Amino acid sequence: MPRAALALLLLVALPVWAAAPKDLTWSEMIPPDAAPEVPNMTPLHDMSKMSDALSAESAPAAKQDLPNAPVVQSLDGQNIRLPGYIVPLEVNEEGRTTDFLLVPYFGACIHVPPPPSNQIVHVKSELGVKLDELYQPYWVEGPLQVKASSSELADAGYQMDADKIYVYELPE
Amino acid sequence: MYLFRLAMASLANRRFTALLTAFAIALSVCLLLAVERVRTEAKASFASTISGTDLIVGARSGSVNLLLYSVFRIGNATNNIRWDSFEHFASNPKVKWAIPMSLGDSHRGYRVMGTTEAYFEHYQYGRQQHLALADGRAFASDPFEVVLGAEVADALHYKLGDKLVLAHGVAAISLVKHDDKPFTVVGILKRTGTPVDRTLHISLGGMEAIHIDWHNGVPARGNGRISADQARNMDLTPQAITAFMLGLNSKISTFALQREINEFRGEPMLAILPGVALQELWSLMSTAEKALFVVSLFVVLTGLIGMLTAILTSLNERRREMAILRSVGARPWHIASLLVLEAFALALTGVIAGVALLYIAIAAAQGYVQANYGLFLPLAWPSEYEWTLLGGILAAALLMGSVPAWRAYRQSLADGLSIRL
16 A cells, blocks of 8 residues: 555656756766775875876876766766766857856866766766856756667767756856 | 927037037947957857767867868968877777868968768768768879868859869968869869868879979979879878868767877877867957957047947037027026937937948948958848847947036026026
8 A cells, every 4th residue: 555655646646747847956867776996095296206207108098987877877867967077079159158068067177087977977068068167067957868788889878859958057 | 209309400500510420429339239240250160160979189289279170271280190190099999080171272362171981971060060062072092182161262253174283381372283284173072161161172192193203392303293094003192191070979088088098108199178278269359359358449439439429528519409498488407308318319320320231331340351351241230239239239328328418407597598698
């Protein structure tokens, strides 16, 4: 009986849920059972390692920490609202960005590796958004698509066809 | 209505001053709109030049610099990158396609770009449109073949089969030419409205071949010369290229590959996201844009103040006119609205003439601007923003017209009748 009640509740709640997008945070996009990152405790500027500078030159380049980071499959198809910074990929003639990557922190922090693939959303928008500043955060609303990792190629990750994009204001 | 007729008749009586005033407003309106037009069109044409490219890679310099020379053919590269670095990243599993580019030579002021067939296949502009040939074919195995951009073919009247000689450096008049190795026109591209129209495309092998006997920065002399036929039989794999464009399998991996390229141990390189670099370019230009806009706004203001001065000075000599109107029954507000109408009519004439002037100027200069600056100025209707600007000018004129109106309103009937002319 309680199960049936729950199902009924879901049935009633679902349309409401679909109408109002759910606020999502970036940490919810990492599966809770994902292995926690082991912090690499090397200090950024360690004088005793100055002799390693040359050997670092010949070492391979820093890799994206998790190029195929695990994604939360249950988010697929959900109508969500997510705040983030916009990295434009396509700009149309009217100067509106129609294709972009949404990331949790602004741009080029070159001190740490780039964000893992489960912290990037590839967003497409028919209308586009007029970007004035790269460091302006935006809310993006729409159904989220989750693509599971299929191969070595970094194909996995989150995609979205945005319904609404608007400026993120600081909550007062 | 009769008020309007009266205002018109009064203006017609002072037609020379009135025309000059309207002309001053027209010029300022034309300037304001022209600045606005050029600004929006420049942005639009910049934005529609590149599409579908995920990363542009060149020697380490600045992101805006790399974008400008690789895509817009503005400025020059700081350094070349090695061919094996290109091959290293072109074969990366994340990369779908790669277009190498080699720049630095010219033909009568138009840039020459060495590239591969991948350019015609993968380069996109506007809304993900591909390049298309209007005539002929893309260059093939022979190194001495060239594919022209539409503008180059038009301006220099080249057709398929013509021979042309490329020059060293990027000046319009070049003193050092690769004249022992002429190129044959094999294809002409369709017009794109982008810098592609002003580019001559040759194969990387061709780029290598024309420089093959340049050893000390000058063409070889005497026996050192290598003829075109000899060059054909040599290994023309390039040693270095200027930049390359990458398309990725998944956009999500853009950052990862960008970081990989930037931290590549083989040689210092820079990878940029074209959209981000464009955005940086806008914010760089926005200061200049704002300055231009403010200057043109002040020019409009000057035009309107000129009108105000003209009306205010005329008030004194029109005291009798006002008095006569009052004596035949016009109320003070009639006189006031007469003056406001006059200001409005002047401003309206100015605005209309200004817009007309702008369109005449665009129609006259369109071809020249397109050929020389690669900027296409369409004869389009004013945008919503431009209408707002025009409306604002008219509103400002009405506001200014109320100053003489208020003064005339205050002048008494006796004032006009008692003066001796």
